[in-house]
Amino acid sequence: MMKKIRILPLIISLALLCSCGVKYEYADQKSYYDIDYTRDSAGIRLEDNYYGYQNFDFLWNNTIPADMYEYSYGALVGKQTDNVLTNEITNIINSENDFPEGSYEQKIKDLYIMYIDTEARNSSGLKPTKKGIEQIDKVRSVEEFTKVCGEIYTTYGCEILPAPYFSQDHYDSSRYSAAIGQMNLFYSADELINGKDTAEDFQENIAVILEILEYENADEYAYDIVTLLLEIAESTSDMTDISVEKLYNIYNGEELSKALNTENFIGIYDFGSTESFIVYDPVQLKKIGACLTEENLSVWKALAKCMLIYTYKDYLPDEYLKKLNSTDNRTVEEKAIAMIKQELTGEVGNIYSADNCDKETLTAVETMTKDIRNAYRNCIENSKLLSDSDRRECLEKINNITFNIGYPKEAYRSDSQISDGLLESVISIRSSIVRENLALEGKTPLPTDWNMTPQTFNAVYSCVNNSVTVPMAMFCAPFFDIEADYYTNLGGLGSIIAHEIGHAFDSQGILYDEKGNYRPERIGKNRTVGISSAVESYFGSRMIMDTFYIDGKLTAGENAADLGGMQVITSMTDNEDALRLVFESYAKIWATLGVDTDAAQQIVSDVHSPAEIRVNAVLSSVDKFYDVYSIAESDRMYVPTDKRVRVW
16 A cells, blocks of 8 residues: 655645645645646745755655655665665675684674574574573572573673663763663553553563463463563653753662662672762662562563563574564565674674775765864854853864764774574674673773764764764765765755754753763853743744644754754855755755654654754744845745844
């Protein structure tokens, strides 16, 4: 069945569009009317709907492929990158070379061979998890249970109880601090409690796993497990919008041990000098401790075994996958390649960057990034909206920001071992990630540290590092093309880089100093709060599908970054032809076809505004946009001067 998709406004009737609203129609209307619409016949003017005008052909002439969630340039580039990775892996697999032991290529080839050997995988069964299962079976007390959970965490990479990990300290970015996150509930707390049929479906899967583990009363235990998780879920905090202060709850070892009903929490993980831990959700931790009793021990043991098996469910024998109703129509070879991309991300990333990075493109992106930084400096220095103290703070941040462009300068290394069995190898890979993290104790974080792979299609700003990371997967048209005009690239990838820099000055980013230390007393926060309020109101007045208002509060940070970034890159030239290229490219990169229901869901869950709002609302606040296109008061893109939101 053809997916129902959104397309640009006013395909059918210009009257459906208002200054703050967008109406969606369906692409299959082409067959209904047998009409080839054009911008002119649809009555679309750039002065009324810039996003729809520039992206008309893309939106009207395409549909969402069956294998894609949405049809957009981002999705297409992501798919393109995925195909490159597939080719890289395929070449290694088909190579007759004897790769050195422990090399990236050897790991990839050996893991692939193991995966496609379904006979060996089926005969191995659950043997690789046998030791962990036996450890859990031998538990006779809560104290023993917590110790076994620690051993399984480091040996199998499977987190049962909330386990410690090291992350950069928000108050002191020069060190890693031990943190305790939330317990893995398989689903979000909200999904478990309120999701339609979620708990029931999950209970059925748990019962199947328990049957695989040869529980005679699997249904009863499954019910008890889900009941336990629901009780914990009810005491789980919503982390989507929570301040650093509320997350930063310091516990010493004694306090943690008391909370989890154990004698020596620190001793479980054999920490060196670490004596304090940041607990993100003390309420949930307290509830876990209250539930962790001798009376409930058998349920906890059953849950622990289910977690261990569920962690590696994709590598179970075929008979078990059938029982779990696991449906995957891909060939075993396709699934093997997907598995390599998932499990050996670092190794694949090393090969991808080594084979595909164009040095000329890398240099061009780095140069453009420096230009954007300089433009930020100029905007900050000349801004009439900044006080002297605000200006000093902002200049300190922009002068100290670190840019990680392309790929990590230090290749990823892992002590994981590809052994004689598939599941054993995957266990080694995942447990090595845990060990790598725990090894961060006592080390110093660097702003040049990467927390993503070069094949990731995304760009991020890190508050605690004061850094922007732009992987080389972004170096693809229409985002960046070495053959394209400078200003076309500036409106593409340049606008994304400027957006990420903008997060350094949004309502959250401004609370961190130039070194990445959280300092909520910073002077500039008052100005930023005022801008956020204006941004919230400006975007909150806009609608999609003539039905849903944009959540101005939810999207305020991203919208402010869009506005500030666009203001900066348009300050880089006064040439109208160059600016036209910037605006056209900016509109193009956000062209998106998606499912109607997803659009409605995006409004309540996505911190980003929908694509057409992201383009039209942002450009309607850029003064130079009016000059280039002679936007008049009678045009729907027009926003009165005093209603436009200026960040700088």
